[in-house]
Amino acid sequence: MAAAETSSKSLFSLDSYHVSEELGFILPDPLEKLPLYYQPWMDIALRVPELVHSQELRTLINKMPLLSSQFLQKHKELRLAHLALSTMAMGYVWQGGESDTIEILPKSLAVPFWEVSQRLGLPPILTHADAALANWKKKDPEGNLELLLSLPGGDSVQGFFLVTMLVELAAVPALRNIPVVISGVRCADSEAVARALETISQSLQDMTDTLKLMHVYVEPSVFYGIMRIYLSGWKDNPSMPKGLVYEGVNTEPMEYSGGSAAQSSLLHCFDELLGIKHEEKSGAFLTRMRNYMPPAHKQLIQDISLQPSLKSFVQQQDNEPLNQAFQHCVAKLLALRNYHINVVSRFITVPAARARQLRDKNQTSEGEMISRAPTALEERGTGGSGIMIFLKTVRDHTRDAFLPDTSKEKEHNS
């Protein structure tokens, strides 16, 4: 595995962490099909939105044969199997909304889901690594993209996961420059470090610009009223207080957080590179989210954290272009987090307020899908965090990474 091959002195290569030079953390060319033996899974997984709508999904999964996972061999087969099983699991658990949840995931789904998860080092629930990183194919020769598997919510689901993937793509130049920064610090090459940091800043700006596409491709009322519950987990979720029993795996219920881009490895890498230290509670949540990442990506974050401190290097060099490049990076990361807070407000806080208003007035008319949104999630993200306090605390600790004296000026420039 990556860690064993990378001592803190050796050349830092992204490849050894299963990070692609072209696509970063995105899985290159995911498989679209599993071996024929697994057709019973794919037949259901490809129809989850429609089967949830007709309320048939649970019945079909209950009748599904128990298949052995041993014929899945390659990494990409395992990733597609995890995506298919997790899509089915989210549909199964949430088919009846928050008032009709289940306590047991049936054996035919739970056992292979558990085995595939163990082999990948991922939890047995839908993660960012499934839905956003390994869930795409080219729709046409022009390179337009579409999802392999979907959840209820129509075009907004497609928009949500593909825009998230495009944000990952916009970060690739930044990822490629992390090893450049690290080796520049090791050999005290201020110019190389400054240049690499400027590229990282530009890439962070591109991530923010790409995040703006969420407003174009995702309808807030659909996100809030329909999609969000299918991304929710069974940890810190009042509608599933006991967690979920994976039948045939464990007789005790287990708890897992839902899918969230807090499980994307990107910002974890930038935080470690720039030396951003999070407050205890939000830091603990973010650290826990690392267990929802492919292990090689988690290892990359860990290994970046073990490198000599970039910030101390910048302070020791006392070189103006280098200082500025570092400040730009922090400013752009801060701007990305600020923009993300706006997105969350538009997609969660505002519809949640509207849903409360409608409930208070007892106006739960058919057309108002947000009023049917699960109440248990109003104050929480799908990952289970108390949203705004968490996001603002993380944002405020990003600001602490500025070099002394110039923080206000730099923030205005961001």
Ligand code: HEM
């Ligand atoms: C409609 C779009 C989005 C919404 C509503 C949203 C919502 C949230 C929420 C509620 C959290 C709190 C953690 C949780 O409980 O899940 C969160 C965290 C986070 N989200 Fe998003 N998110 C969106 C898109 C994205 C995208 C596209 C990215 C980038 C890949 C992203 C990156 C993050 C990160 C990195 C965190 C952890 C906090 C941090 O490090 O600042 N989000 N998001």
